Amino acid sequence: MRREAIEAGKAWRTAPSNAGLRLPKPPAAVVLAWRQLKTFQDREVFAALREDAEAPEWWQVCLKLLMIADEASADSGFKQSNVFTSIVKEAYVEEDVVSGETFRRIQSAPKSLSTASEDVVCVQPKSRTPSVGCTLRSLSHHLALLPPKGAVKARWIEPPLGAISDKLDGELGLLLIPFPYRISKTSFRSAGEEAGGHWGWFDADQNWLPNPKDSVRREEFVIFVQGLIKKARANGQLVSGVVFPELSLDYGLFLKVGNALAKDEGIDFIISGISSDKGGRPGNFVAIAPFFLFRDAECTSLKSWEPLALVREKHHRWKLNGSQISDYDLGLDEGKSWWENLTILSRSLDLIVFKGDTTLTTLICEDLARVDPCQAVIRAIGPNLLIALLMDGPQIIQRWPGRYASVLTEDPGTSVLTFTSLGLISRQNDIGKFPQACGIALWSDESTGTKSIELPREADAVLLQLTKNAKNERTLDGREDNFCSHVWVYSN
Numbered sequence: 371m372r373r374e375a376i377e378a379g380k381a382w383r384t385a386p387s388n389a390g391l392r393l394p395k396p397p398a399a400v401v402l403a404w405r406q407l408k409t410f411q412d413r414e415v416f417a418a419l420r421e422d423a424e425a426p427e428w429w430q431v432c433l434k435l436l437m438i439a440d441e442a443s444a445d446s447g448f449k450q451s452n453v454f455t456s457i458v459k460e461a462y463v464e465e466d467v468v469s470g471e472t473f474r475r476i477q478s479a480p481k482s483l484s485t486a487s488e489d490v491v492c493v494q495p496k497s498r499t500p501s502v503g504c505t506l507r508s509l510s511h512h513l514a515l516l517p518p519k520g521a522v523k524a525r526w527i528e529p530p531l532g533a534i535s536d537k538l539d540g541e542l543g544l545l546l547i548p549f550p551y552r553i554s555k556t557s558f559r560s561a562g563e564e565a566g567g568h569w570g571w572f573d574a575d576q577n578w579l580p581n582p583k584d585s586v587r588r589e590e591f592v593i594f595v596q597g598l599i600k601k602a603r604a605n606g607q608l609v610s611g612v613v614f615p616e617l618s619l620d621y622g623l624f625l626k627v628g629n630a631l632a633k634d635e636g637i638d639f640i641i642s643g644i645s646s647d648k649g650g651r652p653g654n655f656v657a658i659a660p661f662f663l664f665r666d667a668e669c670t671s672l673k674s675w676e677p678l679a680l681v682r683e684k685h686h687r688w689k690l691n692g693s694q695i696s697d698y699d700l701g702l703d704e705g706k707s708w709w710e711n712l713t714i715l716s717r718s719l720d721l722i723v724f725k726g727d728t729t730l731t732t733l734i735c736e737d738l739a740r741v742d743p744c745q746a747v748i749r750a751i752g753p754n755l756l757i758a759l760l761m762d763g764p765q766i767i768q769r770w771p772g773r774y775a776s777v778l779t780e781d782p783g784t785s786v787l788t789f790t791s792l793g794l795i796s797r798q799n800d801i802g803k804f805p806q807a808c809g810i811a812l813w814s815d816e817s818t819g820t821k822s823i824e825l826p827r828e829a830d831a832v833l834l835q836l837t838k839n840a841k842n843e844r845t846l847d848g849r850e851d852n853f854c855s856h857v858w859v860y861s862n
Contacts, residue, residue: 371434372848374399379441383453392457400438407431436509437847443512444854446483447495447526448727455495458483479525482516492516494526494721497729498752498783498855499843507750507782508846511854514750522743523718524751527680529663539725540838542755542858543608545599546789546823547831548810549618550578553793558690558700561711571711572690572702574617574761576645578793582622591623592630594830599634602833609636609833615791616643616735616759617654625676628659632675638662638724641732643759647681653712654684656732656759660722684710685717685744686736688761697763697804698797719747727856728838729753735760738774738788745778752782755836755858760790763798764807767820775814785815785858787834792825818860835861 378399385394410428419426446455458480482492496514500507506515516524557577563570580587595612602609612631619627619642631637640659646652657679664675692704702708722730731753737744738758748756756778758771765771765788775786789811799806810832811823817839823832840853 375437378438382442440510488519500782511851528723542836544834548792550793555701569707572708612640614642616761684734686740733758758788762790764809765812779814788812815859837861
């Protein structure tokens with residue numbers, strides 16, 4: 371069955387399209403399997419079986435169809451050549467032309483590759499096949515079965531004009547800037563309390579930022595960031611991405627930094643936590659400036675990277691309890707629980723295709739600890755690299771970020787970076803209740819394990835160097851992917 375499925379999938383994917391049709395004709399093995407399945411159409415999908423019962427015959431038919439579909443979908447989401455996904459992409463290009471909004475499909479990428487109702491189930495491409503467990507996720511290399519779009523939306527974002535060949539290198543340098551370095555006691559304030567006095571809402575005031583009207587200090591911040599990049603490169607190190615933690619910047623300062631770094635051909639992206647979306651709605655968001663998408667599209671009418679900026683909101687509110695308020699010496703009543711004052715309108719994840727064959731995604735603090743709904747997407751797709759932005763204490767293996775990151779590193783095999791600002795760590799150090807700490811980040815991959823990344827004294831940033839290692843993965847039914855998967859591992 372395995373041999374037949376591989377052959378049928380390849381034949382289907384590479385067959386010429388019939389005259390007047392966009393898709394190639396299904397191979398004989400697919401037609402026969404569907405005819406066989408039709409003979410079982412009156413069977414219950416689920417029926418309890420005795421322990422000694424034979425597996426229903428239609429199970430084998432479904433398994434074979436799944437295997438063939440997966441093989442036919444090789445390279446989906448990564449190369450323009452796959453006939454089944456190219457039609458979906460072309461529809462979004464067409465929408466760009468009709469709407470007049472160049473590359474609108476980057477902001478409204480398809481939520482599913484399937485013609486099945488998105489309100490029932492979504493299908494997206496896939497990066498990693500779990501090497502542990504026995505689930506549906508272990509049965510495919512190239513397709514991921516996802517929850518309906520009403521639960522969570524996964525946007526699969528490819529370079530508009532396809533991958534540029536010279537981007538397919540195996541090194542990545544991330545400049546981690548743990549700003550803010552200090553957070554004042556007044557940064558956390560009450561935004562209203564429940565009448566019974568048991569809980570309330572809190573707002574985080576970004577009083578660590580220059581005033582939006584203070585153009586001089588905001589420009590100085592941009593120059594400071596550029597100086598860090600220059601220093602990091604001084605001894606020949608690679609800097610290809612710049613990362614700021616949760617709630618580090620506001621959207622205006624993010625754009626200002628972005629416009630300066632967009633001119634740097636060596637910087638592929640900026641990731642930062644910000645305090646509002648593009649429309650000015652306050653909250654807790656992650657923003658990505660994907661310069662590499664803009665540069666791949668520079669031969670078009672697109673003149674700025676800003677239309678390609680990706681902004682999405684946090685999925686879960688942070689709950690501050692008495693011990694946290696005490697540990698960080700925050701200006702809130704320790705006798706109450708305090709919830710982050712957020713509106714949560716929709717839950718989505720951006721899966722960005724980077725360096726030709728890497729998928730990159732982000733989480734915001736609490737979202738790393740909560741299993742639903744987005745971790746179902748992460749486990750199904752298996753992004754190669756996940757960056758979790760935090761406002762948290764020291765990143766040491768024994769604390770909660772280390773526990774949750776290592777779970778995703780084991781299954782589906784995602785390399786995870788958790789990264790916090792120095793602000794709350796500094797507050798904790800000032801109190802002296804715990805040992806002095808400077809762990810601003812935690813790195814976890816399946817090859818080198820979990821490592822705490824510390825900020826040296828007098829340093830303003832850390833440069834994390836990563837290397838890409840190829841990996842041959844197998845599905846539960848034994849099909850290999852011929853080393854088309856890879857793992858980002860810690861280098862130095």
